[in-house]
Amino acid sequence: MDRGFNVGLAAPLNIAVGVEERRDTYGIGSGDPESYYITGTQSFFGYAPSDAGSYSRVNYAAYFDVATDPIKNLHVDLAGRYEHYSDFGSTEDGKVTVRYDFSPKFAVRGTISNGFRAPTLAEEYYSGINVGPTSASGQFPPNSAAAKNAGFSSLQPEKSINYSVGFVAHPMDNMQVTVDAYQIILHARILNSSGFSGIAAECNPPGLVIGTVPTNVSYLKCPAGDTPAVDIISQSILNAVQAKGISSAGLTSISISSFVNGMNTTTNGIEATFNYASDFSDYGHVDWTIGANYNKTQITKIDPIPAFANEVIPALHINQTELLGIAAASEFTTALPREKIILQAFWTKGPFSVNLRETIYGKTSELAYAPTLSNYFNETVPVTPITDLDIGYKVTKSLKFDVGANDLFNQIPPTVPLASTGQALDGSRVFHLPYGTAPWGQNGGYFYGRATYSF
Numbered sequence: 001m002d003r004g005f006n007v008g009l010a011a012p013l014n015i016a017v018g019v020e021e022r023r024d025t026y027g028i029g030s031g032d033p034e035s036y037y038i039t040g041t042q043s044f045f046g047y048a049p050s051d052a053g054s055y056s057r058v059n060y061a062a063y064f065d066v067a068t069d070p071i072k073n074l075h076v077d078l079a080g081r082y083e084h085y086s087d088f089g090s091t092e093d094g095k096v097t098v099r100y101d102f103s104p105k106f107a108v109r110g111t112i113s114n115g116f117r118a119p120t121l122a123e124e125y126y127s128g129i130n131v132g133p134t135s136a137s138g139q140f141p142p143n144s145a146a147a148k149n150a151g152f153s154s155l156q157p158e159k160s161i162n163y164s165v166g167f168v169a170h171p172m173d174n175m176q177v178t179v180d181a182y183q184i185i186l187h188a189r190i191l192n193s194s195g196f197s198g199i200a201a202e203c204n205p206p207g208l209v210i211g212t213v214p215t216n217v218s219y220l221k222c223p224a225g226d227t228p229a230v231d232i233i234s235q236s237i238l239n240a241v242q243a244k245g246i247s248s249a250g251l252t253s254i255s256i257s258s259f260v261n262g263m264n265t266t267t268n269g270i271e272a273t274f275n276y277a278s279d280f281s282d283y284g285h286v287d288w289t290i291g292a293n294y295n296k297t298q299i300t301k302i303d304p305i306p307a308f309a310n311e312v313i314p315a316l317h318i319n320q321t322e323l324l325g326i327a328a329a330s331e332f333t334t335a336l337p338r339e340k341i342i343l344q345a346f347w348t349k350g351p352f353s354v355n356l357r358e359t360i361y362g363k364t365s366e367l368a369y370a371p372t373l374s375n376y377f378n379e380t381v382p383v384t385p386i387t388d389l390d391i392g393y394k395v396t397k398s399l400k401f402d403v404g405a406n407d408l409f410n411q412i413p414p415t416v417p418l419a420s421t422g423q424a425l426d427g428s429r430v431f432h433l434p435y436g437t438a439p440w441g442q443n444g445g446y447f448y449g450r451a452t453y454s455f
Contacts, residue, residue: 011069020061026121027054036245045129045136050146050244055125057087059118073101087124087143088156091116109180110165119155119190123259129244135253136246137195142258146243151236151306152258161185174277181270188261191332194325195255196305198237199248262323263302265332269295284349291342297333299324327367327376335437337362339383351394355404359440360385366437371427372419379426379435381413386440402450410445413438 004012028051030036035046063081070076077097084090095113102108124143129136140147143154166180232238241254248254274290305323339362347354365380390404413434416424424431434442 007068009068009070010072010074013066013068016065018063020059020063022059022061023056024059024121025054025056026125028052028125028127045131045246047128048245051127051129053125053127053144055121057085057121059086060084075099075101085118085157088118088154091157091159105170107168108166109168111162113162115160115162117158117160117190119157119259123190124155126259129241129246131246134251136241136248136251137254138241138244138246138256139192140240140256140258142260146240147258152260153306155190155259156188156261158189158261159187176275177273179270179272182268184267186265186267189263189265190259191262191324191328193257193260193262193305193323194328195257196237197233198235198241198254198256199232199251260303260323263332264300265297266300267295267297269293284347284352286348287344287346289342289344289346291340291344293340294338296338297336299329299332302329327369330365330367335364335366337364337439340439353390353392353394355388355390355392357388358385359388361439364437364439366435368426370419370425372421372423372425377425379414379416379437381435381438384411384413384438384440386411398454400452400454402448402452404448404450406446406448407440407444411440412444413442 001018002014002016004014007013028047030049030052031046036048061081061083063079065077065079067075067077075098078095079097080092080094082090082092093114093116095111097109097111099107099109125141126139127141127144129138131137140152142152148154162182162184164180164182166178169177171177237256238248238254240256242248246254271293272291274288276288278286278288280286302324339360341360342357343360344355344357347356361381361384363381363383365378367376368379369375370377386406387408388404388406389408390402392400392402394400415432415434416426416428416430418431419425423429424433436442
């Protein structure tokens, strides 16, 4: 329902209310027995009966919105929403927005709100195992009985507090400028944890630890004459993996990970836009747009690892203390560009149109492990402009044809360098693979033709 009421204020009191019901479902079916027998036919252990399951939840919601101008030029909007999820309970969220117009050419605005993001059913229940000749690693669903027996907790929703303040200006006809500063405080952020080891190998004599936890035995190099020794780090993890049908016989590395509510972050940023419409008479009309954004995300808290993950034999010299390793942390802080600028010109004349857009992405970087160096290296993507172009022709009022390109000049991110051994530095067997951290993707130019018919 959405209705306005005259109550003697500077503008009608507008009230909107509504209710919603939604049912979500998710399932994994077991594969052919050959795909998960012993270790399966490939490194990915097929979906076994222990991975299979069907899950659902029901969500009920009610919301309201009240908006009015209590005095001339002051607009106030209050909104609230209540939701109940069958798998983790209830949440209440609200928003207050205020705007004051000093004149038709200048206004200030601000918003305070809180929000949440419910974990997806896939985050709650996805299950899978990867195996190698001497290793096994598993993704355990946090809301499953197996994960709870291992010591993981059920996922809860992410919660946020959001602030923004800014202004809108019309310094001249056909021109608009907006600037907004914002802060987003995110609690209980959902992430995939580091791998927690059940068993790992170290060189003999003890004390010389090879690699990081979980140990990747493909790069286990002990001094001549030494024999790798396998130690139990966590019997709980070992039991959990064995419950999946994976035998530990002959393995020197076993680890598990899971989605967890693992950290808090704060993002501060500022965003500005500029729009101007110009008319060149017989030469057409052009809408000019400039958009710029700067933001910085900081991790303010990382939760401790579950107690079960550190059942370490005192003599074992392995440090297993991180819920989120430094490489994974960089995905949240530096893998997205802090700066982004969009320059766009949209020209129209009669049935013709041309849209030219230049997007300039700031530098990004993400830490990746280089096994041959026994250290991390930065996958850095420099400042890069990406050009998009669309040319259209409207044949009739309803029919339009377009040709165009996203990433017109086929910009490819830098590729993973090679180590002195000739192998890719990140340890993969894929050569000259573009960095996946590039904000515009790895695949280069995308060229298209399109026909649109509007009824």
